Amino acid sequence: MPQPVTHAQAATSQHRSNRESLRALVEHGDFAAAQEWLGAHQVWEIVDAIDRMGPVDAVAAFRLLDSDRAFAVFEDLEPSGQQAILEVMRGAEFSAFVDSLDPDDRARMLGELPAKVARRVLEGLSPAERAMTATLLGYPEHSAGRFMTPQVVVLREGLSVAAALARVRDRGADAETVYTLPVVDSQRRLTGVVELSELLLSDDAATVSDLVVTQPPRVRATEPAEAAARLMADSNVRDLPVVDAEDRLLGLLTFDDADEVIEDAETEDAARQGGARRWEGHYMAVSVLQLARTRAVWLVLLLAVSLLTVTVAHAFEEALEQVAALALFIPLLIGTGGKVGTQASSACVRALAIGEVRPSDLARVTMREAATGLLLGAGLGLLAIGAGLWFTGLDVAVVVGVSLLLICLLGALVGGLSPLVARRLGIDPALVSAPVVTTVVDVLGLVIYFLVASMMLGL
Amino acid sequence: MPQPVTHAQAATSQHRSNRESLRALVEHGDFAAAQEWLGAHQVWEIVDAIDRMGPVDAVAAFRLLDSDRAFAVFEDLEPSGQQAILEVMRGAEFSAFVDSLDPDDRARMLGELPAKVARRVLEGLSPAERAMTATLLGYPEHSAGRFMTPQVVVLREGLSVAAALARVRDRGADAETVYTLPVVDSQRRLTGVVELSELLLSDDAATVSDLVVTQPPRVRATEPAEAAARLMADSNVRDLPVVDAEDRLLGLLTFDDADEVIEDAETEDAARQGGARRWEGHYMAVSVLQLARTRAVWLVLLLAVSLLTVTVAHAFEEALEQVAALALFIPLLIGTGGKVGTQASSACVRALAIGEVRPSDLARVTMREAATGLLLGAGLGLLAIGAGLWFTGLDVAVVVGVSLLLICLLGALVGGLSPLVARRLGIDPALVSAPVVTTVVDVLGLVIYFLVASMMLGL
Incomplete structure (x- = not known):
């Protein structure tokens, strides 16, 4: 429970508490200043500050709150913080906190707690509250039922x-x-x-x-x-x-x-969209290991697919040895294709998310993105031919320009259609991320480049 | 004004109007079925359907609405649709529509209208409404003042x-x-x-x-x-x-x-984030030329920067000719670096947008992203050495693995820090897009690769 702050302490810590963050104050054990900080901030600011902390500091900071505001803060914390706090509570205090939550907030918190803690929470509830919570927990995760409040005032038509x-x-x-x-x-x-x-x-x-x-x-x-x-x-x-x-x-x-x-x-x-799994909790509170884990899955998967680029380049190694200048343009070509693909995919993922595009629009979106890709590819291809002449002869420069036109078309199609196809297959379109699109365009773009080069240079 | 629908017409068009979209019905001139469709749908569904149309069809569809619902639909349309509808209206009807809007919606619509139309709109308003609109228009675009409603009920503390x-x-x-x-x-x-x-x-x-x-x-x-x-x-x-x-x-x-x-x-x-400018209006209603224009600026800019990759590869052309196997791994290396960068940048852009990270967290974010990049790079580097042995000797494989470690660190740092630096410079962090990050990582990653190769292979 909070300890009274003397005037002297308050005076010396006043200045610091305004400038320093709650986290720094708690880390340094300056609880008087931390309490001051809590008194001077709104509930939602306190929630944000505690969400940024690791579990030990979060509990320490929470303990400094006066009991009136503690309920309000607890309600809005991330589930990981709520869990850390519940774990150190006992008896009547524990029940009071769990009871104070709205049924829907409680059900969602329980859904994310380890089974042992969840059982303890359910046991601490009054029978009526337990029944309500159990009902909400019966709906699938992420369903509307989990988030609704069952406590509403209902009217009949006949009423005055x-x-x-x-x-x-x-x-x-x-x-x-x-x-x-x-x-x-x-x-x-x-x-x-x-x-x-x-x-x-x-x-x-x-x-x-x-x-x-x-x-x-x-x-x-x-x-x-x-x-x-x-x-x-x-x-x-x-x-x-x-x-x-x-x-x-x-x-x-x-x-x-x-x-x-x-x-x-x-x-x-x-x-x-960035090519990572979602982590639970606040960016600043999550450990580096957890961050790395959310990103590693896609990276390893895409590394495996990227090995196809090595295979493709390997298959055309003879061509690369005959015309070494071809290698110079590989990063430029597949990089640009990936960018066109990223632009198209992020536009389509967003349009799908807010309902501007529906899976039934597949044909129209294909036409639009193909036309956009060709327009962009034509412009960039001409620029690339001009730029290529600085580094190499006209023949290779034209190969680069033509390849770029085709790769832009490819990028726009892959980026624009994959989210729609994903949605039709019941997969979250956002999984068609920039990394996924660029990997696909890398492999297919290289094939296009080497095929165009083989045909036009007669390799 | 809507024409009465006969029962026979209603019966034949009933089936079609449920299956076909409003756009198709209006395009084919089947106004009876379109009217039926409008009668069977909610205001927000009608708004969505009209937002998807070009201006001519949008006006035609809007004209079919009965006047009660027309106000509600008009209010929620995209500004481009509102403008098209206002342009065909005259006199009393025009004033009625403009008056029906909330002052804040009206001010925002006016802000996006061509000056000539905006003046006509302002002239059509009653003096009180005109004053309120002019006040809201006095606030900067995208400011809270533009979006607020000035019509509120205000209380005094003393009231019972x-x-x-x-x-x-x-x-x-x-x-x-x-x-x-x-x-x-x-x-x-x-x-x-x-x-x-x-x-x-x-x-x-x-x-x-x-x-x-x-x-x-x-x-x-x-x-x-x-x-x-x-x-x-x-x-x-x-x-x-x-x-x-x-x-x-x-x-x-x-x-x-x-x-x-x-x-x-x-x-x-x-x-x-996808590397494009935002377009005005609905994805399906915007022309292909407009779409291409929103994307072209960044592409041309990044193409210019990408030419640096050609320059870098050109500088190391001798090394590439001595060890042709080096070229095989270019797409894999810079591709993976770009992905690590994209993951880091999208995490940081999002965390900044929702306030989980603030510009003052620069030092901590640097540490976290550097550690994450090193972890990922170490794992991927080992995998790459193993995979590389299928295509080349141990010496080149180790060059690839070491380069990948450094490139992952580079990617995480570029991707994680650029959004924070952008925010400090007063630039929108979302402009640090996947395409921008991958372009930077492409150029610097190539330099790293060729330097590592030169040193380790003694080229």
């Missing part, structure tokens, strides 16, 4: 506005949001949604059925949370009803959980 | 809960949101924020000052909208107060505008 407002006042305290009020029929099937502002701003003679928006966007609990969050962004919806297969209301996906889902999905996309 | 609720009922109809209620002092300086749900759920004896959250997160109107939207996501805030330099309240940035800002910023980051 006054009765509906009374119901909100009556039941609203337990709900995570009262701004979006789902309307259901007698079988609890979702028939519409009413905004709290509509209720409040209409006159009392109105009924819920006058204000209800029917056929609202909704999502099945088993559908991916990312699809639900994208639907919310597209349809400008604050909270999205989550239903079961019979369209019965199960809960709401709220805006803040949707933000978290999108940020997570984008971070995963960014990692995959 | 009942009086505050009465004020919300009274003034709420014009406001874009009533869920977040800023509290200001007599100089209109922001002192706190009250949630509507808190007002509604508290007992009537309470006052606003009992419920107010003081020192809420806020943003200056001139600050970038992206920073404001990230702050909202970090602090789980639904609507963010926007203030001037004296902390006086100017408006609120609402959750849906923040979503739009983030999606836009991420799309721009994705384009830049």
